[in-house]
Amino acid sequence: MLGEGILKGMAETAKNFFGSYFSAERLTTVQYPEERIAPIEATRDFPFLVYDGADWEAGLRCVACQICEKECPPKCIYIEKSADKKPDYVGKPQFYPAKFDIDISVCMSCQICVEVCPFEAIKMDTEFELSTPDRFGGLLLDRKQLAKPNEHYHKIHPTEAAQVDARLAEGKAKADTRQTNAAIAAAVKGAEIPARPPAGGD
Amino acid sequence: MAIADNKTEKPEGWNRPPVMEPDGEGELLEVAMGPHHPSTHGVFRMDVALDGERVIRLKPVFGYLHRNHEKLAEGMSYLGSMPFTDRLDYICPLTNNWAYALAVEKLTGQEVPERAEYLRVILGELTRFQNHASSIGFLIQEMGASGTPLMYAFREREKILDLFEALTGARMMVNYMRFGGCRVDASAAWLDAARKVVAGLPGFVDEMDRLLSKNEILMARTQGIGILRPELAVNAGVTGPMLRASGVNYDIRKVDGYGIYNRFNFRVPLGDHWDVYDRYMIRLLEMRESMKILEQALKDIPAGPVMDPKAKIRGFRPKPGEAYGRIEAPKGELGFYLISDGGPNPYRYRIRPPSLINLTVLEDMALGENVADVVLIFGSVDIVLGEVDR
Numbered sequence: 001m002l003g004e005g006i007l008k009g010m011a012e013t014a015k016n017f018f019g020s021y022f023s024a025e026r027l028t029t030v031q032y033p034e035e036r037i038a039p040i041e042a043t044r045d046f047p048f049l050v051y052d053g054a055d056w057e058a059g060l061r062c063v064a065c066q067i068c069e070k071e072c073p074p075k076c077i078y079i080e081k082s083a084d085k086k087p088d089y090v091g092k093p094q095f096y097p098a099k100f101d102i103d104i105s106v107c108m109s110c111q112i113c114v115e116v117c118p119f120e121a122i123k124m125d126t127e128f129e130l131s132t133p134d135r136f137g138g139l140l141l142d143r144k145q146l147a148k149p150n151e152h153y154h155k156i157h158p159t160e161a162a163q164v165d166a167r168l169a170e171g172k173a174k175a176d177t178r179q180t181n182a183a184i185a186a187a188v189k190g191a192e193i194p195a196r197p198p199a200g201g202d
Numbered sequence: 203m204a205i206a207d208n209k210t211e212k213p214e215g216w217n218r219p220p221v222m223e224p225d226g227e228g229e230l231l232e233v234a235m236g237p238h239h240p241s242t243h244g245v246f247r248m249d250v251a252l253d254g255e256r257v258i259r260l261k262p263v264f265g266y267l268h269r270n271h272e273k274l275a276e277g278m279s280y281l282g283s284m285p286f287t288d289r290l291d292y293i294c295p296l297t298n299n300w301a302y303a304l305a306v307e308k309l310t311g312q313e314v315p316e317r318a319e320y321l322r323v324i325l326g327e328l329t330r331f332q333n334h335a336s337s338i339g340f341l342i343q344e345m346g347a348s349g350t351p352l353m354y355a356f357r358e359r360e361k362i363l364d365l366f367e368a369l370t371g372a373r374m375m376v377n378y379m380r381f382g383g384c385r386v387d388a389s390a391a392w393l394d395a396a397r398k399v400v401a402g403l404p405g406f407v408d409e410m411d412r413l414l415s416k417n418e419i420l421m422a423r424t425q426g427i428g429i430l431r432p433e434l435a436v437n438a439g440v441t442g443p444m445l446r447a448s449g450v451n452y453d454i455r456k457v458d459g460y461g462i463y464n465r466f467n468f469r470v471p472l473g474d475h476w477d478v479y480d481r482y483m484i485r486l487l488e489m490r491e492s493m494k495i496l497e498q499a500l501k502d503i504p505a506g507p508v509m510d511p512k513a514k515i516r517g518f519r520p521k522p523g524e525a526y527g528r529i530e531a532p533k534g535e536l537g538f539y540l541i542s543d544g545g546p547n548p549y550r551y552r553i554r555p556p557s558l559i560n561l562t563v564l565e566d567m568a569l570g571e572n573v574a575d576v577v578l579i580f581g582s583v584d585i586v587l588g589e590v591d592r
Contacts, residue, residue, distance in 0.1 A: 005416030012413040013350055028357045040364065042386075044371040071516060073282040110285030110377045115385070116516055124371070 041157060044111055044124035046104045049146045052089055056147040061121035063094040068113035068122055076106035077113065088119075089168065090175040100143035104130065120164050126156045230258060235576070237266050244587025248564075248576065255572045260565040264558070267591040275551040280306055281516050283551065285377040291557065291589040292374055293336060294329040296366070297531040299379035304460065305527030305538035306381045310520045313510050318383035319462045320503040324396065325366070325378070326529075327492040327499070331403060332359040333532035334443075334485040334492075335410070337584040341482060342414065344581035345423055351414060358406045361399050368392055382513030393500065400496045407489050415486070424479040428567040428579035431476060438563045442534025442556050443488060444583060447473035447480040454530035461529075465502075466495045478582040485584075519546050533557055533584055553592060557585035 020026040030037055051059035064081040080099035088094040113122050125148070132138030154161040236247035245266035251259035271290070275283040287302045288295035300322055307314065314322075339355030363373040369392055370376040370385070378385050388396075414420055430440070435448040445452055453470045455463040471487035473480030520542040528537035534556025541550040560583050568576045 002418060005418050005421075009413045009417050012409055016354070028360065040367050042368055042371045071279065071282065073278060073285055108285060109372065109375060111371065112281060112285065112377070 039126060039156075041159065043126050045109050045128050046107055046125050046130070047102060047111070047113055047122050047146070048125045048148045048152075049100065049143060050121055050123055050150055050153055051147050052150050056144070056149075058086065059149075060096060060143070060147060061089065061119050062097050062100065063088060063119055063121070064097040064100075065095075065119070067116050067118070071112055071116045073110060073112060074106050074108055076103045076108075077101070078103075090172050091179075092175070097143055100146060101140055102146060103140050105135075105139040120168060123153055123157070228254070233573070237263070244585075244590075246585075246587055246590070248580070250568075250573065250576060252573055255574075257568050257571055257573060257576055260568045260576065262561060262564050264561075264587065264590050267587045269592060271592045272551050272553060276548055279516060279546055280381065280518070280520075280548065283548075284379070285375065288375045288377055289588055290553065290555065290592060291531065291533065291536075291586045293586055294333045294532050295374055295376045296325045296329045296378060297529060297536060299376065300326055300461075301527055301529045301531065301536045302538050303379040303381055303527075304529060305525050305540050306520075308525035308527050309523065309540055309542055310381065310518065312382040312513055314383055314461075315507050315510060316462075316504050317387070317506040318508040320499050321384050321388055321508060322379065322461060323463070323466070323499045324496060324503070325369075327495045328362050328365065328396075330532040331489050331492045331496075332362045333584075334489050335359055335406070337532075338410065338414070338482060338485055340584075341478075341578070341581040342420070344577045345420065351410070354406070354410065354413070358403070361402070365392070365396055365399055368395065380509065380513065380515055382510030384508045387508045393503065396496075397500050400493065400500060403489075403493050403496075407486065407493070411486060415483070420482075421479065423575070423578060424477065424482060424582075425475070426477050427571060427575050428478045428582060429476045430563055430567050434563060434566060438566075439559050440534070440563055442531070442560065442584075443481060443484045444534065444560050446470060447484045448476045449474055454528060454535055458528070460527075466498050468492075468494050478578055481582040481584075517546065519544055528554070531556055533586070533589070534560055553589075555589040555592065557583075557587075557589040561585055561590060 016026060050061050051057075052061065053059040064079055066079050066081070069075075069077045069079045078099065078101040079097050082096045082098040085093035086096050109124070111124050114124055130139075150161070150165075153164075231252045233250045233252060234247055235250055237245050247263040247266070249259075249261040249263060250257055269289075271286055275286065284299065284302060287298040290298045306312075335355040335358050336352070339352035342351040343349070366376055367373045369388055370378040430444065430448050432448045432450050435445050436450060440448070441452070441454075449472050451470060451472055454460065455468075456470060468491045471484050471491065473484055522542055522544045524539070524541045526537055526539045528535055530536075535554065536556055537554035539550070539552040539554065540548045543549040564580060564583065567579050571579065
């Protein structure tokens with residue numbers, strides 16, 4: 001019969017339409033921004049700089065090694081190395097970024113900076129409501145705007161952050177052991193060890 | 203297939219722009235269709251000469267979305283080009299990642315762990331499924347059914363994109379595969395979620411089938427329209443569902459058996475009318491075959507690492523040489539050709555995009571058809587302009 005296929009197709013449409021009144025599964029959209037779906041943990045959009053402790057400037061993990069600047073495919077990172085050094089999380093003196101800018105109007109959220117960072121200093125944020133009327137300054141974030149505490153990282157990516165903390169603690173323990181060993185060695189070397197009397201006799 | 207036998211025999215009109223004679227009454231009307239949005243694929247223009255309703259000439263004009271990807275890649279590390287490949291065919295970024303990773307792995311001779319191969323197959327087939335679903339949606343949209351089938355397809359695509367996001371961190375710009383494996387491992391919870399989504403896919407394909415396949419309007423609009431003869435398809439280098447809809451049995455998953463595809467049991471659907479309806483049907487059938495592969499892969503996926511422990515992601519310099527990695531992307535043969543001169547970035551980086559090469563036969567398919575069918579034929583090619591222009 002001509003039109004049978006159309007009618008059968010219409011039955012499918014009707015099933016979906018009326019089904020949406022009875023089954024929550026058929027309701028696939030939400031009324032953003034009043035309603036929001038639960039965020040997915042792995043989600044990423046723009047990078048931020050992690051700091052430990054309360055003071056963002058002293059706690060920045062970044063040591064201005066500039067690997068991310070070199071590897072960034074769209075070249076949206078700009079770093080200036082500091083002249084002096086400050087102690088990092090294991091207490092070793094390191095450079096720090098005197099200037100760290102990310103132009104998020106250029107950033108394409110590829111997270112290659114995160115992957116190549118050997119210091120776990122740069123991570124991906126999940127904040128996406130960043131629209132601004134200021135086209136140039138508003139999207140060029142400096143290091144103060146980029147710095148976010150480690151707690152924030154734990155909040156947005158809990159699993160990943162726990163792994164990172166474990167790795168860092170391991171690194172710190174190793175560094176501590178090294179330091180202790182070095183201290184012992186130095187102490188041993190510096191100590192006055194009485195010369196042993198020559199063996200044997202006369 | 204009789205293609206192999208008469209390869210030397212050149213089919214009529216194989217290398218000249220086909221010309222349709224106007225009937226001599228009245229004047230020709232030249233219409234520029236596009237470039238804003240001839241349909242739902244991107245910025246593309248068709249300069250069409252019409253004699254009444256009949257198409258006499260058709261000139262595809264592309265280049266509006268040119269982004270200099272190939273030249274950029276020559277000045278960038280091998281890793282740096284990976285996120286840009288997402289943006290080629292932005293409907294299916296994971297297959298683009300895969301093709302590029304395959305080419306670099308051939309160049310450097312890296313091995314891919316078993317689990318990573320399975321993950322690649324799972325992600326590749328999910329990508330194929332969502333590409334074909336949305337491509338059918340677009341095709342029906344171009345026919346004038348505004349919304350319903352496309353929205354059904356997008357509803358299903360959304361579930362798959364949520365899976366991608368949970369694994370890779372992004373819905374479309376995934377940047378997931380690496381040379382020698384994959385970036386992160388899939389958790390058991392993710393695999394369970396994937397199994398759940400895959401279990402729901404047959405229902406969707408059946409729904410699409412009941413909704414569309416026997417629809418009289420669809421059949422009247424698509425059957426016998428836009429015929430692409432197998433001889434021409436082979437000579438023009440057409441690949442993918444387009445070629446198989448023309449009845450040529452050529453699927454790189456079967457021919458090359460790249461990755462671990464030779465372990466899976468699936469069939470290659472072929473068309474025998476060579477028209478737009480066949481291309482629609484092939485995509486529907488390929489979705490069913492993809493589901494078969496997905497079920498097998500999700501059942502068999504082994505435990506283990508997802509990255510080659512010897513693999514370096516940055517700062518490596520492949521030995522001088524060349525490599526061509528190709529896969530069966532949802533749209534056809536996607537190949538990356540790389541030449542290394544021993545430096546940290548490729549000396550030459552060339553993409554063989556299925557969309558562009560499939561588009562070259564557009565005029566041959568559209569000649570003599572009504573102008574309203576041209577958009578339909580264009581839609582049945584299933585292109586993405588990000589890949590055509592690069």
